[in-house]
Amino acid sequence: MSFFFEVLIGGLLSGIMYALVAIGFVLIYKASGVFNFAQGAMVFFAALTCVGMVDKFGVPMWLAIVLTMVVMVVLGLAIEKVVLRPLVNQPEITLFMATIGLAFFIEGLAQLIWGSQVHKLTLPIEDVPIPWLLDSYNIMVSKFDVTAAAICALMVTALALLFSKTKIGRALRAVADDHQAAQAVGIPLQQIWGVVWAVAGLVALVAGLLWGARNGVQFALTFIALKALPVLILGGFTSVPGAIVGGLIIGASEKLAEVYIGPMVGGGIEGWFPYVLALLFLLVRPEGLFGEKIIRRI
Secondary structure, X not given: OHXXXXXXXXXXXXXXXXXXXXXXXXXXXXXXXXXXXXXXXXXXXXXXXXXXXXXXXXXXXXXXHHHHHHHHHHHHHHHHHHHHHHHOOOOHHHHHHHHHHHHHHHXXXXXXXXXXXXXXXXXXXXXXXXXXXXXXXXXXXXXXXXHHHHHHHHHHHHHHHHHHHOHHHHHHHHHHHOHHHHHHOOOOHHHHHHHHHHHHHHHHHHHHHHHHHHHOEOHHHHHHHHHHHHHHHHHOOOOHHHHHHHHHHHHHHHHHHHHHHHHHOOOOOOOOHHHHHHHHHHHHOOOOOOOOOOOOOO
């Protein structure tokens, strides 16, 4: 039983980190109706920029993080102004294709500036088991996983409060409900979109640092965005609470499936099991757990 809880806790902690990446998608989708395929590239760009400053120029880690925060805010604002704003009122497929092109551009730009080699990112968090859990319950849970999950949980909570209790949050909800109506009552759409893209850049930075410290800063970080897709399908593309719940479900289910079902089929199912789960969920509730149900008349 202790092993079961060890796997379950590890999956839930990973799920919180998935939820943070998914929230980057949710914020942009709620504000502008754009599925930002470039979110994974932004995660990679943020992590590579931070570690590149440390390795190439000897900048202290704390200062590199602060400078990268500025870079990501500027990047988010630039994306909104250069890419999104000229395509307002265009078909959704046009906006989606634009973010695909943007993803390749950001990936190439990051490697052009900092190189394509794998970088080691060291944060002041030990990747060792928590002693009292190991001694008392024989459950091995990493300090790094718990700390990373706590950081993600704090950021998720802060974002949830920001967009539910503040003036900006009320404006965002109005924009999400109806762009034209929000603009008619004086809500500046471009400013709201700029704020959302800037926040998405900060979310990408935190996710990039945590996943980069865990797996190394490399091109594979761009695939973190694909890990968030099943989370969005389960939780709903427009719901912050849905991203949290969906992340926990995906994180726990993929770990449990790998341990208990994997040996029966030769292993290696952790990578694709979440997509099967999401596909099955689509058949039952296409809008997600917390998404808005769309009634189509034929």
